[in-house]
Amino acid sequence: MKAIEDIKFIHTLGPINTNCEQAAYKWLEENKIEGEVFLHNTLEDALLEVKKNDFAALLGCVVYPDLHKIVFSNLNDLSLVDCFIMPTYNMILATNDDTKDLGNSIIATHPAPSGLAYDFTVSKNIKLVNSNSQAALQCSKGLSDACITTLPAAQKYSLKVIKDFGEVPMGFTIHY
Structure with missing residues (x-):
């Protein structure tokens, strides 16, 4: 069974200076996980990489336009394991x-x-x-x-x- 502490890689929306990137680093830090953040053109692209690695997770933003499609199209592969609130950059x-x-x-x-x-x-x-x-x-x-x-x-x-x-x-x- 997968456990949050097994996560070593976060895949999310890039390029640098996105709110998702900031949130990924914050989540790793708050969960005391020494991991890496990988940035992608879309969350859909990020998802493809997550599926290739048992230690990879996807970080999404609740206002991402098609997050609902990502969730419901991948119920057999991914579970929502955490949700947190953080202020965006200005x-x-x-x-x-x-x-x-x-x-x-x-x-x-x-x-x-x-x-x-x-x-x-x-x-x-x-x-x-x-x-x-x-x-x-x-x-x-x-x-x-x-x-x-x-x-x-x-x-x-x-x-x-x-x-x-x-x-x-x-x-x-x-x-x-």
Whole structure:
């Protein structure tokens, strides 16, 4: 029978500076487990790696768009073994220049926090990407005018903060 203390690897949403990455390291630390965190483009990609290793677990976020599909499609392989609440990084609206009026600008965002973008642009101009960090990368490359992202991701790509929404109390799940 699998036990939480047997977990050595956490697979979750990347790239670096995602709330999931932060949560994975926190969970390992709080459970006094010396383990490694692996980051993936999607939780669906992460799940494929978890299934290959008896010591690997999946860390999900309760607002991840298809977490319910991951859970119910894998009842024979994974069980929900833990759930915890942790504040996210500060969630922000950022641009790659000093633009303050976004009007018809394209805003890159992960689907989960996309509701934060609606007050700043029309819904047809919201570009969905795989993670908050990916949104920041898209913005830094000029593939969007702005993004909803985490403060560390915005700092990594030297983006300008337009609005700071603060930390958001968030639920994270461990599937093993």
